[in-house]
Amino acid sequence: MKKDLRVILSGGGTGGHIYPAIAIANEIKKRFPKVKILFVGASDRMEMEKVPQAGYKIEGLWISGIQRKLTMSNLVFPFKLLSSLAKSRRIIKEFKPDVVIGTGGFASGPLLKVASSKGIPSLIQEQNSFPGITNKLLAKQVDKICAAYEEVKRFFPAEKTIITGNPVRQDLLKIDLNKEKALKHFSLDKDKKVVLVLGGSLGARRINQLVEANLERFKKENIQLIWQTGKLYFEEYKKYNSGLVQTHLFLNEMNFAYGAADVIISRAGAGTVSELSIVGKPVLFVPSPNVAEDHQAKNAMAVVKKNAAMMLKENELDEKFVTQFFALMASEEKQKELGENIKKLALPNATARIVDEVEKLIK
Ligand SMILES: CC(=O)N[C@H]1[C@@H](OP(=O)(O)OP(=O)(O)OC[C@H]2O[C@@H](n3ccc(=O)[nH]c3=O)[C@H](O)[C@@H]2O)O[C@H](CO)[C@@H](O)[C@@H]1O
Incomplete structure (x- = not known):
């Protein structure tokens, strides 16, 4: 050579x-x-x-x-x-x-x-x-x-x-070891649940609207949010930054974000799906409908079919999000099952x- x-x-x-x-x-x-x-x-x-x-x-x-x-x-x-x-x-x-x-x-x-x-x-x-x-x-x-x-x-x-x-970036391969360090990185309380919201590398308008509409409920349940809004939407949502809610334009240290999360709401871009399989935590996918051949829904479906994640299409959110998501938050058993199953898909x-x-x- x-x-x-x-x-x-x-x-x-x-x-x-x-x-x-x-x-x-x-x-x-x-x-x-x-x-x-x-x-x-x-x-x-x-x-x-x-x-x-x-x-x-x-x-x-x-x-x-x-x-x-x-x-x-x-x-x-x-x-x-x-x-x-x-x-x-x-x-x-x-x-x-x-x-x-x-x-x-x-x-x-x-x-x-x-x-x-x-x-x-x-x-x-x-x-x-x-x-x-x-x-x-x-x-x-x-x-x-x-x-x-x-x-x-x-x-x-x-x-x-x-x-x-x-x-997948190497630092994402050793997530579990980082939980404590990750919570510290975001100054999060270890006694409260953490939900990580990911809109893909550019952010997702519909997911931001969903989080905004449910902020009161998240607060009521004492849930801490790491909310990646995306560059385009950050100005609009940064006003919600408070004790329990952290808005981020972009997360530069995804290993900490994945490490801190208990449950994840995410777009289903291919790289994110691969990373989430390595991370092994419970995920609700909201695929982008604005991509060629609806490929994000297909990416997500491949995981959902193995009982390894949940998925809601954008047009199902109004009707089903609250019931399905907060049922997942309430069930440690379901969270564990999804986390273990998605990890089996990791490459x-x-x-x-x-x-x-x-x-x-x-x-
Ligand atoms: C709208 C659009 O065209 N989306 C496409 C785009 O998604 P997108 O650019 O969102 O790509 P992926 O989901 O594949 O990967 C996102 C990457 O950005 C990183 N990240 C994301 C947010 C953040 O705050 N910090 C950070 O580091 C993630 O860790 C991941 O490594 O490319 C994917 C891969 O070809 C496609 O499947 C998606 O359909």
Whole structure:
């Protein structure tokens, strides 16, 4: 193996594409301490902040997704694409990667396309049970596809697709040990229950409305809330910050958030579902209805079918949330059952298996 291994990771737009890339990068670095790693993302998205926070360099492309309706942004799309392809060519020429890895999101399209057309070994990772458009377009050209769900195999060439699970950050693998430290981190009372509310990396309007509508009930039950509102909604909800209720724009230390929680209300993005399986705590999923092919409901359903979580669709919340959620809060037995069952679905070795495949590609 070359000593001066050089790797480009590309993906982004939302946390769901960024954190798998960071987990893969960390594992590569563990195995090859001298590796040179470069990230490539979209110049105006959250990867430009989150990747440097994780200790890696990132270059931004001027790119965005195509909207389903006719918009101004669609009219400039061809120019963005040409500009991104040109910048990707330059980045690849200068950085000279031995391998490129894509974790989905529109930012990974141009980079992986240019790299694979130049014969540079390439691998993509698909987090969902229904593939994103970028990975679907790249599937033919890349050398290897690492996916999390069997269902996705019908969209990808069988001979190069393997099921590895989704990469999960290492610190989330040792949650249970952290309970006390986690409660301290959030200054929470160990004698009161903690409910963690997650809206996905961008936050979820409907989940925020749900929490707001039930604040009195949470208070009455003496429940402490760690409430991740998301960047877009934080200003609107921060007024509820009080003794029992903690509003957060974004949680930078998810290991503490998962560690402190007794029960979790969450969107069902693929990465979150994989993390929650490793965490092993009772979850009520409220999948986003605004994603391609309703894939969050499918992600959640795969867990619910194993009696390993509860799910309510957004249009069921008014009628069923109060009864079902507070019944779960009242039943330690049900909480234990769901927590134990979801843990059985965990695939904690996904990152290592993906990096095994990366090693095979560069040998
Ligand atoms: C609206 C949308 O398009 N959602 C998609 C997006 O979700 P989203 O970006 O929410 O992604 P995931 O649920 O897969 O992962 C979220 C990641 O962000 C982290 N996190 C989240 C909140 C926070 O405060 N702090 C934090 O660190 C989580 O720990 C997790 O690692 O990508 C997923 C994976 O392709 C898809 O399944 C989702 O459908």
